[in-house]
Amino acid sequence: MNIKKILWASDGSKESDSALRYATFLAEKFEAEILSIFVSEIHFPITSLFPIPEDAIMDIVEKTEKRFENRFIRVSKRLKEKGINSTFKIVRDGAVEGIIKAVRSNGCDLIVMGKHGQGFVERAVIGSNTAKVLRKSPVPVLSVKGKGRKSISKIENILVPVDVSDDTESAILSSLELAEIFNASVTLLYVFWLDENVYDIPPSLVKKLMEKSHKKLDRMANTAKKKFFKPKKRTNLNISISTEVIHGVSPGLAIRYYANRNKIDFIMMNTHGRKGIKRIVLGSEAEKVIREAPCPVLVFRP
Incomplete structure (x- = not known):
């Protein structure tokens, strides 16, 4: 950035x-x-x-x-x-x-x-x-x-919600840049979307699909890290980047709960999500994250 x-x-x-x-x-x-x-x-x-x-x-x-x-x-x-x-x-x-x-x-x-x-x-x-x-x-x-923090001396935990079906990396690469500057850790999060028909899906299939999603997410993390370190020498070679896959009927609310539970203090995301949404649309899951997040949200256009 x-x-x-x-x-x-x-x-x-x-x-x-x-x-x-x-x-x-x-x-x-x-x-x-x-x-x-x-x-x-x-x-x-x-x-x-x-x-x-x-x-x-x-x-x-x-x-x-x-x-x-x-x-x-x-x-x-x-x-x-x-x-x-x-x-x-x-x-x-x-x-x-x-x-x-x-x-x-x-x-x-x-x-x-x-x-x-x-x-x-x-x-x-x-x-x-x-x-x-x-x-x-x-x-x-x-x-x-809201009122937010009275003073901001550091940002430690950066969350990047991603869609494993999309290859856009701008938020991931930018999060690594900020992590280097802030000496923060980065978590890539994918929410496996369970719709109203979830009870018709065998639990074993849900587990397999989540495992498959986690592998894709790990590949995205590794690809982004290689691109980040390749162009020039970096001051921090030990940037922590982890991946998480969770499930929920509302990705926006699932991200909010995850952020609260894991003391996330900064969220970075692109302005599109599942179902081909190419920009923030009122009522979309992207909009829910921005609206409900307990911390600041930095939004990129892909």
Whole structure:
């Protein structure tokens, strides 16, 4: 991974504050700069039942923008104390469009933003803006949920959910790069999907299929490791990469439970999964992982 500029998208929420901590941690590790951005969306009410003067709306917008400007100035001072170069932008646009345009025009390599999902409706769509950014972003997106850790000094356990029927290796190779930098271990995880007809399948057949999947997963791990160490000398030749195959009726929830049980603190995955899903689609298993994960999820487009 070549990360030289990180875009941190702030909306003033606790999730975005937590995202800043991860952006700072990564900026220190990669010697990257941070671009802080707030996208100011202007909404004029459609109804005429309780009309609000346009100048009153613009007054609220300008006060909000000034509040974010002052906050970004304080953030920039704190980042400077850590030796991190930073700039900030306040733009008027749609939230998603503003972020994507900023990524393209400023040459950003990574987006770091909060992911919402506390309310019933939000849980159904991750947090609509986060989901749309994940779909449209030309660069990897790190989504952070909730308050998160108060301080981030290390990342020790990286989980990479994979599909053994797919040869995409971007998340695996990138996880090895981060493992080298963080001195972390990597686990490749495949969830053997048991559908509603599971009770019609003999247990012996399920066992054989899982064993076959594990062999494929081991081959993927070995291939990725060879590619990773071949191009150049690596500083850490003892990167730990293990493989696990588990079963579940919902891969997304199975990954969540695995992450909780095994103290995973970072998940990396591609934006597609089984059944030929080529991008994150609301309701897909990939979306469930991003929504339910107990730790940050770094998402790649293959």
